Amino acid sequence: MFSFFKKKERYTDTNLTYSSIAVDMHSHVLPGIDDGAQNPQESIYLIRKMMEAGITKIIATPHIMADYYKNTAESINGALSILKEALVEEQIEIEIEAAAEHYFDETFEDRINNHKLMIIGENYVLFEFSFISPPPNAFPVIQRLIQLGHKPILAHPERYSYLDVDQIRTYRDWGCCLQLNTISLTGYYGKTAQKTAEALIDNQLVDFISSDMHHPKHADAFKYALRLPYVHRLLTDYPLKNILLK
Ligand SMILES: [Fe+2]
Numbered sequence: 001m002f003s004f005f006k007k008k009e010r011y012t013d014t015n016l017t018y019s020s021i022a023v024d025m026h027s028h029v030l031p032g033i034d035d036g037a038q039n040p041q042e043s044i045y046l047i048r049k050m051m052e053a054g055i056t057k058i059i060a061t062p063h064i065m066a067d068y069y070k071n072t073a074e075s076i077n078g079a080l081s082i083l084k085e086a087l088v089e090e091q092i093e094i095e096i097e098a099a100a101e102h103y104f105d106e107t108f109e110d111r112i113n114n115h116k117l118m119i120i121g122e123n124y125v126l127f128e129f130s131f132i133s134p135p136p137n138a139f140p141v142i143q144r145l146i147q148l149g150h151k152p153i154l155a156h157p158e159r160y161s162y163l164d165v166d167q168i169r170t171y172r173d174w175g176c177c178l179q180l181n182t183i184s185l186t187g188y189y190g191k192t193a194q195k196t197a198e199a200l201i202d203n204q205l206v207d208f209i210s211s212d213m214h215h216p217k218h219a220d221a222f223k224y225a226l227r228l229p230y231v232h233r234l235l236t237d238y239p240l241k242n243i244l245l246k
Helices: 040-052 073-089 108-113 138-147 165-173 182-186 191-202 216-227 229-236
Strands: 057-060 095-098 101-103 124-128 151-155 177-181 208-210
Touching: 040 073, 040 216, 073 095, 101 108, 108 138, 138 151, 165 177, 165 191, 177 182, 177 191, 182 191, 182 216, 182 229, 191 229, 216 229
Parallel strands: 057 095, 101 124, 124 151, 151 177, 177 208
Antiparallel strands: none
């Protein structure tokens, strides 16, 4: 186990699973199209780990980024088909859909206006910010999404070190749902992200939780997170919306 896990408060009851949320709605398990799983074998390893942890439906969300991952509906649906064939071959039964994690770059607004978004469930749109600075045009773009009937979800707000809890709350006040990475609570992304994640939970600001699964270390942390009191609270006594996507 990773060294940063050692000193944390944890439950010895390891029976808790993610079955109460059922749906993992942010992951990079589609093969070969972003920085997540690189082939169907890697996808299957991660999916098995998610199923062992109690997930019964996966919504895969590859990056769409103008600079690095120029994914389209075609590339994403193509990777989904390849993965589904591999799942059949391995006799793994899991509900799996594809959407995207849209990067808030200069192409995001065009995608919105040209109806090129990859939608989760009933009109949810998952997007992420740069880790360096917030986009200056966040407010009008979020308003445009809402005007078009979309429900924006800001991915892992606890990971943007330039945002404090009050600033994150502002995005929620503007109409965004907030999606926390469960593994932030283990310290995987550092102390600041962990503390912000805890404060978001304490302030009742979390709408969705997810794995943001890219590789086996994330799978280990996702499992380990089940031993943390904050994750226990999220899974047993918190109004999360994941189940609405079932
Ligand atoms: Fe992600």
